[in-house]
Amino acid sequence: MELLPKDSLEQIRNARSLVFLTGAGISHESGIPTFRGEGGLWKNFKAEDLATPKAFQNNPELVWEWYDFRREICKNANPNPGHLTIAKWQKKSNFVSLITQNVDGLHPRSGSPSLLELHGNIFRARCTKCSEKFHLVDDGLDHSGLKYCKYCESLLRPDIVWFGEEYDQNLLTKSWELCKQSQVVFVIGTSANVSVPANLALTAIRNGALGIEINPEETNLTLSMKHHFGGKSGEVLPKIWNELFPNESLE
Ligand code: APR
Numbered sequence: 681m682e683l684l685p686k687d688s689l690e691q692i693r694n695a696r697s698l699v700f701l702t703g704a705g706i707s708h709e710s711g712i713p714t715f716r717g718e719g720g721l722w723k724n725f726k727a728e729d730l731a732t733p734k735a736f737q738n739n740p741e742l743v744w745e746w747y748d749f750r751r752e753i754c755k756n757a758n759p760n761p762g763h764l765t766i767a768k769w770q771k772k773s774n775f776v777s778l779i780t781q782n783v784d785g786l787h788p789r790s791g792s793p794s795l796l797e798l799h800g801n802i803f804r805a806r807c808t809k810c811s812e813k814f815h816l817v818d819d820g821l822d823h824s825g826l827k828y829c830k831y832c833e834s835l836l837r838p839d840i841v842w843f844g845e846e847y848d849q850n851l852l853t854k855s856w857e858l859c860k861q862s863q864v865v866f867v868i869g870t871s872a873n874v875s876v877p878a879n880l881a882l883t884a885i886r887n888g889a890l891g892i893e894i895n896p897e898e899t900n901l902t903l904s905m906k907h908h909f910g911g912k913s914g915e916v917l918p919k920i921w922n923e924l925f926p927n928e929s930l931e
Contacts, residue, residue, distance in 0.1 A: 684892075695862075695890075696863060697864075698775060698866075699776075699777045699778075699858050699859055699865045700766050700776070701780075701866065701868070701877060701880060703781045703869045703871065705870060705896075706914075709913070712754060715871075731743075731842045733842055736837055740826060744838075751803065754784040759787075760786075760914040762868065762914040763792070767791040772928070777796070777858045777862075778794065779858065780796070781798055781799050782797070796855055798876065798877065802840065805839055807832060807834050807835075808835050809835075810829060812832075856880065859880045859887070859889075863889055864889055865881055865884035866892050870895070890906050891904055895908070895909075895910070896910055896912065
């Protein structure tokens, strides 16, 4: 049973630019809780309660405790077939781009040669004063609790875009450009609750891209998509790969 009709398969094969736009759902099968599904709470706090400048200003210890907890989960998680299929696709064709909302580091670990991490990365921290950035593990700062800049000794914060904060303009500009010129956009594992990623997907669709969504649930993007697969990305993506490239093993 073919997952995709022949015209869509041809459109994907002939695409000169293809964009993957991913959210927390692609890491769910790696054991990382999504934000709005079960397991999304920590000590009865929602992400919206802790991932804000105000929360960090009021209680940096609590915010670092939450990120230290999540960083441990990410460290102990492994990329799943969904991440690995995207990485393989990017290595096969240099016109395949990856834009992710995820901060868990699983896309880079899966071997993706390039990606735009719109919301930052949980393994990076930056100085609240001099803005110097550090890789928490590589720079020996992977301990729990408050962390301080190696240069000016000021408090470090997670290098993550918090609610109410601006996106990195450079990343955003690149993301809009990629979506505007894409012929195919895969929207995977996002509830589309956050406006910028949702609008990126809609920009691609409005510019004629074939929209394919992979999510067990429907979202407010579903009606704009040509295809919606109500399944797990770790299962659906490899099947789409095998349908497109039957002679190229994912192993
Ligand atoms: N495969 C595909 N999709 C899945 C899977 C799976 N195995 N498991 C769950 N999902 C879907 C859920 O149905 C849901 O629609 O993943 C989506 C996860 O949605 P959210 O938890 O809202 O995560 P996300 O969309 O990435 O959140 C966006 O909001 O909290 C902020 O900055 C944070 O980057 C995050 C942003």
